[in-house]
Amino acid sequence: MYPSRFRYxxxxxxxxAIGLLHTTESAGDQAKVLAGGQSLVPLMKLRFAAxxxxxxxxxxxxLDYHRADPDGTIRVGALCRHADLEHxxxxxxxxxxxxxxxxxxxxxxxxxxxxxxxSLCHADPQGDWASVVxxxxxxxxxxxxxxxxxxxxxxxxxxxxxxxLAPDEIAVEAVIPPPQxxxxxxxxxxxxxxxxxxxxxxxxxxxxxxxxxTRAGIALTGxxxxxxxxxxxxQALTGKVLTAEIIEQAAGLAAQAARPRTDHxxxxxxxxHMVRTFVTRLLTRAGxxxxxxxxx
Amino acid sequence: MTTxxxxxxxxxxxxxxxxxxxxFTINGARKIAEVEPRLLLAHLIRRGLGLTGTHLGCxxxxxxxxxxxxxxxxxxxxxxxxxxxDGHEITTVEGLATASELHPLQEGFRxxxxxxxxxxxxxxxxxxxxxxxxxPSPTEEDVRWALSGNLCRCTGYQNIVKSVLWAAxxxxxxxxxxxxxxxxxxxxxxxxxxxx
Numbered sequence: 001m002y003p004s005r006f007r008y009x010x011x012x013x014x015x016x017a018i019g020l021l022h023t024t025e026s027a028g029d030q031a032k033v034l035a036g037g038q039s040l041v042p043l044m045k046l047r048f049a050a051x052x053x054x055x056x057x058x059x060x061x062x063l064d065y066h067r068a069d070p071d072g073t074i075r076v077g078a079l080c081r082h083a084d085l086e087h088x089x090x091x092x093x094x095x096x097x098x099x100x101x102x103x104x105x106x107x108x109x110x111x112x113x114x115x116x117x118x119s120l121c122h123a124d125p126q127g128d129w130a131s132v133v134x135x136x137x138x139x140x141x142x143x144x145x146x147x148x149x150x151x152x153x154x155x156x157x158x159x160x161x162x163x164x165l166a167p168d169e170i171a172v173e174a175v176i177p178p179p180q181x182x183x184x185x186x187x188x189x190x191x192x193x194x195x196x197x198x199x200x201x202x203x204x205x206x207x208x209x210x211x212x213x214t215r216a217g218i219a220l221t222g223x224x225x226x227x228x229x230x231x232x233x234x235q236a237l238t239g240k241v242l243t244a245e246i247i248e249q250a251a252g253l254a255a256q257a258a259r260p261r262t263d264h265x266x267x268x269x270x271x272x273h274m275v276r277t278f279v280t281r282l283l284t285r286a287g288x289x290x291x292x293x294x295x296x
Numbered sequence: 297m298t299t300x301x302x303x304x305x306x307x308x309x310x311x312x313x314x315x316x317x318x319x320f321t322i323n324g325a326r327k328i329a330e331v332e333p334r335l336l337l338a339h340l341i342r343r344g345l346g347l348t349g350t351h352l353g354c355x356x357x358x359x360x361x362x363x364x365x366x367x368x369x370x371x372x373x374x375x376x377x378x379x380x381x382d383g384h385e386i387t388t389v390e391g392l393a394t395a396s397e398l399h400p401l402q403e404g405f406r407x408x409x410x411x412x413x414x415x416x417x418x419x420x421x422x423x424x425x426x427x428x429x430x431x432p433s434p435t436e437e438d439v440r441w442a443l444s445g446n447l448c449r450c451t452g453y454q455n456i457v458k459s460v461l462w463a464a465x466x467x468x469x470x471x472x473x474x475x476x477x478x479x480x481x482x483x484x485x486x487x488x489x490x491x492x
Contacts (some may be wrong), residue, residue, distance in 0.1 A: 001355050007314055008333030008379055034377075042357045045336075054333065083369075087458060107445030109360055113376070114371045141332065194444035195358060265395045 003044035037113035082111035083265030096212035101187035107195035135203035135217035144169035181209035198222040201276035224259035242287030318382035323391030340378035349389035360446035363419035389418035410459030412450035
């Protein structure tokens with residue numbers, strides 16, 4: 001299968017890349033930014049996407065990083081691959097939700113090319129990273145001809161396969177705010193086989209201090225038309241100790257927030273049940289860790 | 297590489313075909329090619345270079361049969377544009393054996409009966425090579441994890457995993473200067489030294 005014909009540019013600087021997007025002839029949906037290409041290239045081959053211009057950003061220097069600022073803010077550059085995050089010592093020691101999600105993205109070969117920022121831009125309702133970044137209260141930094149702006153992750157995705165970027169903006173970085181305590185949580189994904197889209201995915205991101213939850217974010221993958229932020233479930237946890245009753249209450253609220261549909265991956269009822277199960281599982285683990293922390 | 301286009305008259309004159317010149321290395325040999333940007337790496341390899349060991353299975357980024365190494369990393373060549381190979385180093389299954397000797401992975405697949413129809417085998421071997429380059433002593437779990445993006449519809453994977461562990465033993469033995477026949481008759485070889 002071939003993509004339909006397009007013009008290809010591989011700029012060497014971000015300014016040049018934005019300039020290419022900014023030219024009027026390639027405005028609107030006519031131009032697409034190519035990073036890892038693990039969703040865009042298949043879409044182009046299937047002719048679901050037929051951009052006139054491809055701006056390949058793989059040659060842009062200095063975008064393949066992920067790092068922590070002194071205050072604990074985590075920054076992930078537009079060319080940081082899933083595999084970099086999967087093998088990251090930084091995430092393994094500081095960010096349990098991201099560390100848990102990275103090895104569950106697609107399959108090992110796709111993880112070598114695909115990027116976290118690209119996954120956010122693609123805005124697939126079944127994309128795992130969007131749930132993780134929403135649960136963590138993260139944001140996306142977009143750069144255009146007029147400079148940079150920060151877009152909260154939950155406002156960045158505007159619908160299925162739609163994001164808040166202007167046609168001449170490039171998402172250059174994802175930002176995770178510093179923890180308010182000890183970070184806890186994880187990501188669980190039910191999939192029929194490695195590489196399949198999530199039947200259900202649940203991201204839980206907590207900060208705890210002395211066994212009490214100081215901040216909680218829960219977001220759901222694959223159980224609605226887009227990533228679902230289970231805000232009420234998160235609020236139910238804030239300021240609380242993770243007792244069995246609190247966990248049950250939050251899991252119930254998360255299951256209520258899900259909008260699953262019956263399809264070949266399972267019934268709506270089953271998916272909702274799995275949301276409850278995953279939230280319970282992740283919170284129970286986090287509670288045990290917080291208990292251990294308090295005892296220590 | 298010669299590409300022939302339909303002449304659609306005014307609609308898309310042949311002169312409008314945007315060709316780009318790229319330079320890359322494949323299996324150690326430096327090459328220059330003129331490619332249309334929409335040409336996929338898999339097609340450059342198979343048709344432009346005649347290296348038909350790289351197989352196109354699903355063509356939808358699922359099966360991993362088209363896996364090659366780009367700068368040592370396993371990549372699905374049906375999901376990368378040929379122009380993106382510019383300046384990079386590619387290894388295909390043809391790059392594994394020398395003129396006189398099979399690569400230990402190829403030998404392993406023969407010894408442990410790691411293939412039936414053989415369609416997925418080149419992709420399996422390249423994913424396995426990327427694993428062994430990074431981790432010479434994988435456990436069975438490491439191998440299964442590394443190959444989880446490569447689908448096989450014949451074997452049930454058991455012998456593929458054995459083949460890779462056989463190759464790991466052989467490569468380690470060669471690296472230690474022992475050079476013996478590793479793992480022969482053992483067949484499990486799995487996870488014995490557990491370092492990963």
